Amino acid sequence: MATFGTLSDRLTETFRNLRTKGKLTPADVDGTVREIRRALLDADVALPVVKEFTAKVRERALSDEVNKALNPAQQVVQIVNEELIAILGGQQRRLQFAKNPPTVIMLAGLQGSGKTTFAGKLAKMLESDGHTPMLVAADLQRPNAVNQLQVVAERAGAAIYAPEPGNGVGDPVKVARDGVEAARRQQYDTVIIDTAGRLGVDAELMKQAADIRRAVDPDEVLFVIDAMIGQDAVNTAKAFQEGVDFTGVVLSKLDGDARGGAALSVASITGRPIIFASTGENLDDLEPFHPDRMASRILD
Numbered sequence: 001m002a003t004f005g006t007l008s009d010r011l012t013e014t015f016r017n018l019r020t021k022g023k024l025t026p027a028d029v030d031g032t033v034r035e036i037r038r039a040l041l042d043a044d045v046a047l048p049v050v051k052e053f054t055a056k057v058r059e060r061a062l063s064d065e066v067n068k069a070l071n072p073a074q075q076v077v078q079i080v081n082e083e084l085i086a087i088l089g090g091q092q093r094r095l096q097f098a099k100n101p102p103t104v105i106m107l108a109g110l111q112g113s114g115k116t117t118f119a120g121k122l123a124k125m126l127e128s129d130g131h132t133p134m135l136v137a138a139d140l141q142r143p144n145a146v147n148q149l150q151v152v153a154e155r156a157g158a159a160i161y162a163p164e165p166g167n168g169v170g171d172p173v174k175v176a177r178d179g180v181e182a183a184r185r186q187q188y189d190t191v192i193i194d195t196a197g198r199l200g201v202d203a204e205l206m207k208q209a210a211d212i213r214r215a216v217d218p219d220e221v222l223f224v225i226d227a228m229i230g231q232d233a234v235n236t237a238k239a240f241q242e243g244v245d246f247t248g249v250v251l252s253k254l255d256g257d258a259r260g261g262a263a264l265s266v267a268s269i270t271g272r273p274i275i276f277a278s279t280g281e282n283l284d285d286l287e288p289f290h291p292d293r294m295a296s297r298i299l300d
């Protein structure tokens with residue numbers, strides 16, 4: 001994975017410098033923590049997350065906590081690994097399904113974050129798990145959005161509920177509500193609602209998303225965030241948390257050359273779990289997110 005490449009190299013280098021030490025002095029620990037801090041900041045990890053992370057690593061590395069099977073350098077690596085898993089959300093969190101179908105999944109995020117692509121990927125993944133998803137085109141902002149979702153649905157072999165073309169701008173809240181009703185009537189077990197995004201956070205967009213959320217009472221609200229977003233991740237994620245109170249995060253474009261800071265900040269900043277990682281433009285490029293595997297990739 002190109003994302004995290006530099007961070008991964010920097011941390012490896014830091015740990016390599018520790019390897020020759022028989023015993024770690026407080027000065028060694030401080031030096032190491034300083035390098036970790038710089039590597040995380042250079043990877044665009046949000047400052048509060050970096051601070052908390054490095055404080056924990058330092059405290060534990062200086063504590064009496066010892067694992068006799070590991071040398072001092074390995075102990076630091078283990079602590080960093082455990083703390084990385086913690087900021088990435090700890091345990092894996094799976095998608096939650098409703099007791100009474102259809103399960104309603106609403107997508108939110110900035111324009112271009114990868115929502116529409118993710119809708120198709122999720123539909124395909126759900127189908128291969130035996131579910132019957134229906135996509136709902138409630139992004140009526142961009143002229144081409146409905147069409148784009150139709151293309152994605154076709155590629156995924158999924159059903160779609162879309163407003164009739166030529167009906168003017170239309171009411172996305174009504175489309176979302178009618179879409180869920182259509183899925184219920186036609187006995188689809190999952191509904192994936194694509195909503196409009198803008199290039200930046202905007203009050204009108206947020207109100208529309210909040211209105212849709214209220215109207216369809218979703219089981220999951222997934223916030224799709226582009227890993228390339230860098231330091232803007234914190235403000236964007238907070239704005240969407242306030243606006244739509246999302247239940248989980250989808251990290252997209254993890255295949256790109258982003259520095260990874262968004263990925264490392266968003267779960268910790270919002271307290272919401274990352275549920276999926278999107279890793280390419282093809283419909284198969286979607287993985288359930290595992291905090292422990294991601295941490296291992298970073299420390300590889």
Ligand code: GDP
Nearest residue numbers: 111112113114115116117252253278279280281
């Ligand atoms: P939306 O505006 O949020 O619906 O975003 P789209 O789904 O239209 O995606 C915007 C662009 O990002 C498109 O060109 C997609 O092909 C591309 N894209 C989406 N997800 C990924 C991903 O995981 N990796 C890469 N490399 N490109 C992606």
